[in-house]
Amino acid sequence: MTHHAIKMYEYHVWANKEMFNRLLELGDEVYHQEIQSVFTSISKVVSHMYIVDQLWFHIILGTSMSEALEIEKVESDTKSIEEIITMYKELTDQYSEFLNDGVDLDKVLKLDTPWAGKRETSISEMLLHITTHGAYHRGNITAMLRQNDYRSVTTDLTSYWYSDQI
Incomplete structure (x- = not known):
């Protein structure tokens, strides 16, 4: 049986694809549009998500x-939606x-973060963090789209359960 953390990471990948497909429909103008929100554009949110996953x-x-x-960060917020995909x-x-x-x-790895200090955590916990981090920022994107009168997509875990991806 597949480990729960891997299943959650697979959900994260699916949810990002769902959101990216919606952003493709809306195009680069919406993707790069300046907005007063948590981030200054959707492309900056997606760039942040990519950099953190990396x-x-x-x-x-x-x-x-x-x-x-x-590690050098690619200026991913300047890329087109197709390039970031x-x-x-x-x-x-x-x-x-x-x-x-x-x-x-x-497997337990030792973290030493500049903002929180030292901690031991497993690879599975890190995968769960990646998944929840992505969900949080897909929520930012949904709010930003709605703020500009665009419809978003559902990326809830239950939608993944009932998709043909499992």
Whole structure:
């Protein structure tokens, strides 16, 4: 049986695809539109999500938090929605390859974050963090779309359960 944390990560990938497909429908003008909200544009939210997913992937692979924070960040907020989808696909393929390679999800890694200090946490906990972080920011995107009179999409876990993705 697939580990619960992997199932939740797969939900995260599905939910991002659902949101990205909606953003594709709306186009780059809406994607890059300046807005007064939590972020200054939807592209900045998506860029933040991508950078954080990438950061945690490096940490899961064994890179220290301080080293992972120093890895050069691609200016992803200037990319088109099509380009960021391609970047996300490459990253999620790397996650999938790693997760399907028999990784010990209960393996404990030591974190040393500049904002919260030292902590030990398992790879499965990190996957759950990635999933909840993504859900939080998809909510930001939904609010930003509604603020500009655009319809969003449902990315709730229950929608994933009933989709043909499982």
